Amino acid sequence: MRIFLSVLKNNYLRLVPRIIPVAIFTVFTLISMLFAVYITGVQQVKGHIVLIQQSASVSIPQSSKMLDVTVMSETPPYTDLVKQKYDAYVTVDSNGNYQIETLRNDDFKNMLLALLQNPKDVVKTSGEERGVGVNILGFMMMFLLMIAFFNLFAFADDKEQGQLRRIAAAPTSFGGYLAAHCAYCFSLLLPEYILLVILKACGWDIGFSLLQYAGLIAVLGFLGISFAMLLNTLIRKPDNANMLGNSITVLTSVLAGSFYSFSQNNALLDDIIKTLPQKELMDFAQYIQNGVALQHVGCLLYVIAFSLAMFAFSCGILRRMYVKMAVSHSINLL
Amino acid sequence: MRRFLVIFKMDLTNLFKNPVLVGYNTLFAALLILIMGFLSSGNYAQSKDAYQYYTVTLLIYGILNGAMTASNCFMERDIKRPNLRIIYSPAGSFPIYFSKLLASFVFDYSLHLLLLAVLCPLLHVTLGANSLFFILLMAPVEFAAAALGTFFCCVFHCEETTSMLLSIVVNVFCILGGTFFSLDGLGSAAAFISKLSPAKWLNDAFFALACDNSRGLFLPVLIGATVISALLVLGCRLFFRTEDYL
């Protein structure tokens, strides 16, 4: 207990000169939450098209719930299709036939044609609509995982600069020392949670209850901490561990669909992505939204088990590197 | 000049000897392009259009992340002290930070060109009718990113803080700029917010070169990046004080 409290207190003191990056992280997490709320509120049309009106006499379809139509007299540059600014350029000839220029696939072309011909049609969405809770969690995910690396600076510095060796040689609990670092990192997730409380108190719809968010953030935090600890244990230099960790976090968060759901067409890739704990957590959030969380609690358990495995592996290596070394050093002295 | 070249050569060597940095600018970047392109290829009739999108946007992501290469080159813990030993030499203080900047620029630029040389023919990605303009425009942007990293180091005196801040800033700008997915389809407000990101402007300029063979944004981006670089180098001169490192 003594080592736990000492290390915890020491970490807070060491945080003081680094308070600015922590504040910046919190601000950016808030911005991402607000952005997530906004995006959920925006009606997601199925396509943004440009209608090139060559003849004034031809009647043109209007924007609808399913289709966003911009009328232009000239075809925009090809770049706008590549950049996904528009999904298609549609020209209506004098016979009322539609000529569609698009980079999208045939399914999209057919859907577009159907909507142009029958604007009141409703296109069924493939997959689930993401609610505001799922979006908030998704947008926060990358930042919370990145902040774990930053928060674990104390452990990383101890390892690199040799304090860890001294602590291991002391008659204290090594487990208590690691637990203190974990508790410290968890506590630094509080500002993000408080932001959610504030948003809720201001009347915003945040999707899930505060208790549900507490659980989700705790699990996400644990994932981040265990991953950060693993990389800092395996890699000597904290700078390299941070760089590698941030790179993997960005890639895996995007793959897991934290910001945007990509369509997956490859079964093998789908299976690989499903092994990502972020993906399982996003799926679990979706199940919470749909009210079937309890039946799919396996997703959550998977994330926790994954994190535990990384954490246990790190502890095992650290114990072998430091505790056993300290013991053998003591024996040599005797 | 000779002394500057000696320091520059050392900095460049230190960069190429860092496997994490080399991997980050090559393997990681290539992996990201391949994976993102593959994932979204289902939305397109031809997969090359997906790869076209992500090669350009993720190249810019990699270029902006070059700011962290610069901060690592300057003040990574193991090389900070020998780097600053140069303060005592007749070389002066300008080569200390400028050589890091230049070395980071050369390092990132050469690795990104290598990346394009490998990926473009493989993924059938075009850089425009005259790819020279695309490659030319990369240079001032790479330099500006390296200058940003060096400037942050001069201000914060610490690679750790610099990298963390830059990481947040670059990722946010790139997400808003449409690196991973276009915000244009998420409403007019999202499209407007996207325009606030420099990454968006860079994407537009490079896409115009690659897909439309249009050089409309070439000069504005070139001049803008050059002016920003000059201001940041001036900032380094103002903020870098040898006394802060004694």
Place this chain on the structure above:
Amino acid sequence: MENLMNIKNLKKSYKENEVLKGISFEVYTGEVLCILGPNGAGKTTTINILTAALGSNGGEIEYKGKPIGLKLRAYKQALGIVPQDVSLYEELSAERNLRFFASLYGLHGKELRKAVDEALVFAGLDERRRDKVKTFSGGMKRRLNIACAVAHHPELVIMDEPTVGIDPQSRNYILDSIKKLRDGGTTVIYTTHYMEEVEVISSRIIIMDHGSIIAEGTKESLKESIANEKKYTIEIEENGKIAPDEFFSVEGVRSAKIDGDTIEITSLKGVENLDRIIALLCNKGERIRNITSENASLEMVFLKLTGRKLRD
């Protein structure tokens, strides 16, 4: 000896803290000038100003009769600096480190190769020249740290505590190297806390405290200042019976200090009073375990001038 550097009324303040209060001293060609002082005395600040890495708030520094600001590059060219921290590229070999730092001073080609070879021999690292610095022991790193400063044959070498944390063999090697430098005509300014090093290598000594120079001279002249004193250290079984003041009744006793079961008495040389001191103790019923005596040492001088109190 020729005057190499003239430091006049050097001042430095950090906000309200006056770190250097207008110090003045000279440096002569070919000497080893040792700067001593407790922590916080202003030694490192002085060194940093002399190396032109830090600006001063007043005073002048002249090198060969000219202010150093006039031709700063030429001045730095003539300097070799050994920083207190080992400042080497650990991932590179000893040879590569030397090549790099020597080339900053304008050496290249054959000249550079020759200088590197000589520096490696000077540091006793010729056989390890291709090994990475991270594989070196602490002593070897310190030797290389010095070699990087002298490879370009500077006229003046400034060393800031170059022997911190190394084994006696490496320390001896370094001190011998400094003697070689001195014998070769190089001027050395050296800061240290180790009196035995000063005893071995110094030509002149400056003692600083609280931003001022409190003593200056050769080791002999400084010892002279307390040469007429002799120190007795008496270990007794268990004190409780005698107070320091009581020793002043014995003729010649200048100071007396009791620290647990150890009594330190400073007495005038030439006054044979040891028997009376012993008699005093015996009369008080003290049992004496051990008596040692020493003549004036640099440590005595240092402690007398700066006091025994611990410094931050």
